[in-house]
Amino acid sequence: MLRYVFRRLLTAIPTLFVIVTISFFLIRVAPGGPFNQERGLNPVIKANLDRIFGLDQPLWMQYLRYLGNLLRGDFGPSYNLPDFTVTELFKVGLPVSIQIGASALIIALLVGGTLGIIAALKQNKGADYAVIATATAGSTIPTFVIAPVYQLIFATTLALVPVAGWAGGAFANKIGPILTLALPQIAIVARLMRGSMIEALRSHHIRTARALGLSDWSIIIKHALRGALLPIVSYAGPAAAALLTGSIIVETIFAIPGVGRYFVEAALNRDYTLVMGTVVVIAIFTIVFNLIVDILYAVVDPRVRYD
Amino acid sequence: MKRSLRSLLLATALVTIGYSAAFAEMIYNRGNSADPETLDPHKTSTVYEAHILRDLFSGLVMQDAKAEIIPGAAESWKLSDDGKVYTFNLRKGATWSNGDPVTADDFVYSFRRLEDPATAAEYASMLYVVKNAKEINEGKAKPEELGVKAVDANTFEVTLNAPTPYFLEMLTHQANYPVHKASIEKLGADWIKPGNLVSNGAYTLAEFVPNDHIKLVKNPKFYEADKVKVDVVNYFPTEDRSTAIKRFEAGELDTNDDMPLEQLADLKAKFGDQVRIGPYLGTYYYAVKTDKEPWSNPKLRRAISEAIDRDFIAEKVWGNSMIPGYSMVPPGIAGYEPAIADYAEKSQIDREDEAKKILTELGYGPDKPLKMEIRYNTSENHKNTAVAIQEQLKPLGIEVTMVNTDTKTHYGYLEQKGDYDVARAAWIADYKDPETFLGITRKASGNNYSSYNSPKYEELMDKAAAAGGDPAERSKLLSEAERVLVDDLGNIPLLYYSYHNLVSPKIKGFEDNVMDVHPTRFISKE
Numbered sequence: 001m002l003r004y005v006f007r008r009l010l011t012a013i014p015t016l017f018v019i020v021t022i023s024f025f026l027i028r029v030a031p032g033g034p035f036n037q038e039r040g041l042n043p044v045i046k047a048n049l050d051r052i053f054g055l056d057q058p059l060w061m062q063y064l065r066y067l068g069n070l071l072r073g074d075f076g077p078s079y080n081l082p083d084f085t086v087t088e089l090f091k092v093g094l095p096v097s098i099q100i101g102a103s104a105l106i107i108a109l110l111v112g113g114t115l116g117i118i119a120a121l122k123q124n125k126g127a128d129y130a131v132i133a134t135a136t137a138g139s140t141i142p143t144f145v146i147a148p149v150y151q152l153i154f155a156t157t158l159a160l161v162p163v164a165g166w167a168g169g170a171f172a173n174k175i176g177p178i179l180t181l182a183l184p185q186i187a188i189v190a191r192l193m194r195g196s197m198i199e200a201l202r203s204h205h206i207r208t209a210r211a212l213g214l215s216d217w218s219i220i221i222k223h224a225l226r227g228a229l230l231p232i233v234s235y236a237g238p239a240a241a242a243l244l245t246g247s248i249i250v251e252t253i254f255a256i257p258g259v260g261r262y263f264v265e266a267a268l269n270r271d272y273t274l275v276m277g278t279v280v281v282i283a284i285f286t287i288v289f290n291l292i293v294d295i296l297y298a299v300v301d302p303r304v305r306y307d
Numbered sequence: 308m309k310r311s312l313r314s315l316l317l318a319t320a321l322v323t324i325g326y327s328a329a330f331a332e333m334i335y336n337r338g339n340s341a342d343p344e345t346l347d348p349h350k351t352s353t354v355y356e357a358h359i360l361r362d363l364f365s366g367l368v369m370q371d372a373k374a375e376i377i378p379g380a381a382e383s384w385k386l387s388d389d390g391k392v393y394t395f396n397l398r399k400g401a402t403w404s405n406g407d408p409v410t411a412d413d414f415v416y417s418f419r420r421l422e423d424p425a426t427a428a429e430y431a432s433m434l435y436v437v438k439n440a441k442e443i444n445e446g447k448a449k450p451e452e453l454g455v456k457a458v459d460a461n462t463f464e465v466t467l468n469a470p471t472p473y474f475l476e477m478l479t480h481q482a483n484y485p486v487h488k489a490s491i492e493k494l495g496a497d498w499i500k501p502g503n504l505v506s507n508g509a510y511t512l513a514e515f516v517p518n519d520h521i522k523l524v525k526n527p528k529f530y531e532a533d534k535v536k537v538d539v540v541n542y543f544p545t546e547d548r549s550t551a552i553k554r555f556e557a558g559e560l561d562t563n564d565d566m567p568l569e570q571l572a573d574l575k576a577k578f579g580d581q582v583r584i585g586p587y588l589g590t591y592y593y594a595v596k597t598d599k600e601p602w603s604n605p606k607l608r609r610a611i612s613e614a615i616d617r618d619f620i621a622e623k624v625w626g627n628s629m630i631p632g633y634s635m636v637p638p639g640i641a642g643y644e645p646a647i648a649d650y651a652e653k654s655q656i657d658r659e660d661e662a663k664k665i666l667t668e669l670g671y672g673p674d675k676p677l678k679m680e681i682r683y684n685t686s687e688n689h690k691n692t693a694v695a696i697q698e699q700l701k702p703l704g705i706e707v708t709m710v711n712t713d714t715k716t717h718y719g720y721l722e723q724k725g726d727y728d729v730a731r732a733a734w735i736a737d738y739k740d741p742e743t744f745l746g747i748t749r750k751a752s753g754n755n756y757s758s759y760n761s762p763k764y765e766e767l768m769d770k771a772a773a774a775g776g777d778p779a780e781r782s783k784l785l786s787e788a789e790r791v792l793v794d795d796l797g798n799i800p801l802l803y804y805s806y807h808n809l810v811s812p813k814i815k816g817f818e819d820n821v822m823d824v825h826p827t828r829f830i831s832k833e
Contacts, residue, residue: 030716031712031715031716031719031720032713032715032716032717032718032719032720033715033719034715035429036714036715036716036718036719036722042432042752042753043753044424044431044441044444044445045427045428045429045431045432045444048424048425048426048427048428048431048444049427049429051424051427052425052427077496080344081342081344081345081517082344082345082347082350082496083343083344083345083346083347083496083499083500083515084517089517092516092517092518092519093517093518148549148550148553151550151553152553155553155557156553156556156557159557162554162557162559163550163553163554163556163557163559164547164550164553164554164559165519165520165543165554165559166516166519166520251518252546252547252550253547253549253550254550255518255519255543255544255545255546255547255550255554256518256519257516257517257518257519258518261518268713268714268715269715270715
């Protein structure tokens, strides 16, 4: 197992290299640059800016310089927020996104998982339909509808929580973003759990357990759950990578300083260094979580073996 | 016994509350649409930074709550007889926030730094009127050759290329603020970080969390600190306008600088006087590629311009947050008469008739329709404006197609003189003078997307520049130049901008003005 993990980590390096290279050249194919805006720059000033940021050098030289800096952990300054380096922006934003994303994921797994189990146990009865209906609603209503509705009900009308803002990470400010992110995930996890639990409950070893007279709950927790967890684990890997790197919609509507917005805004602003930073971050998160998922497979299901 | 104890406690409580209320910090929560690109005045380019920098720094001259010029770091100034040399007498005893005195050398350093190509200042052009500034910025001269001099510690002299009546207005722009030399030399790019930033304005920088908030606290060393009432101002980047409204309603924000305009009627009904809308010095226009057929024909451009129903667009698309515009320079600059198009007063029906006549004259008809492509940058309102115009031109037999690209692509394309018919653009005044609007359609300007090239226009603009010593004459010449531009339809003005602020009744000193300038030092909160 350890050798497997080590091999996977080794292959991550060329993967990252390819991703960085493709992204570097791809973003520069997009027309316009970091300094095009409504107020056009006179050519002298534009030339000065290009020189300061190294944009006047041939592309292959810029690429090599970027790689060199990257190997030293220097992602460069953000072009559009030059007071901050890309590293600083992530240092501020990543913990925020991770807090919200991780909380949302945990809630989704716990609540969604429980709802799914209940639905599976009470299959085709009232509770099952209720769970399915909620799940469908949760996964179809977009976050940019859930968020303002939450704000309208709980902040504006009931005045229980602030409308928006981070306030240094105050609990009241986190409720909205976490719930908004968690609801669609609860829906998805509930459906996955329901489906896989139903299948697990039909399997031979569960029938044996029932025949042996074991109680419902101990059957579920000790035996059925392990098998049913696999699809959830597969889903949770990429979901974790996406959730922990923030959501631009939630972050904009709730005005929290996460990194989700960078994924969209940096590209629209042609902020080359910030775009590369986001690409590297999401690539690392994806690689790491996919690896965790594969390890968890082996843990959850003893039938899975790696050399 | 118990009763008097209770009253004693009550009295103590009341006194304590009263005491702390009297000494409670006055905190102003200010919505500001977007984070500043940077807090280095020399590297800024947007309005959002301007508000923050105006609170942090004190330029030679500043603006009061009504955007009128008042003394800043300079308490008085003289202009030489030939109109080319300004001598500023700096305020005695004024200091930076760390106690260092503010001297003429600070301004020499700062102006040189603005023009130094190594700084790559986007607004270096602000000082091109100063001797040698343009040459320095182009790398053809050294920063030391800039026409600025520290006559002594308190006297700062600026030599201009020619008399420039709007020079003082230009000095209110944030690119012309002084920066603290010792900090920059010691800390390099980190000088703008909270805790490092040394400033000479009403406030100092306490916190800057990107995408979260910027906190400024009152600067006790400011020369008018006793008149500054707000102790702490928090700037919030309120990108999502619907959330901003809710935050304003909940009292989390005391003011906000924008609102969802499509909901304007509802907002006015709900917030009444708290909604402040009025003219802002900005023009929304369509550039036309005047150096290619058939758009090189001014009559054709005129037909298009007449056929557009601006009242409809202002009311239905922009909810009356924009005003129909018929000149390049918006109204609101004291002492200047904008050149309004002659068809502005004609009824829309008459204008359409005339447009139809012109089109027929030029040979366009149902079997030879005029094809027009409108380019615009992504935004709901730009799209709706283009669609409205498409509908308005259809009865005249004009086939309009549209191309929508994101803002960077749009302006990149225009700057590189890509092929197009008509393209949406806008200009917001950098300073309160018609020059800022008329300069962009000169043939040499990088912002001349229309590639407008009129010898008569150039001649009048040159004459106006030469008449700098006589403001009334200059104003007249500029107006004549604008008349040429408007009659020629070098571009098609559509709308004038307005500011749209939400202001809580608790806020005093937030005065409406065409530059939308609201320095926190004149504001107080109940």
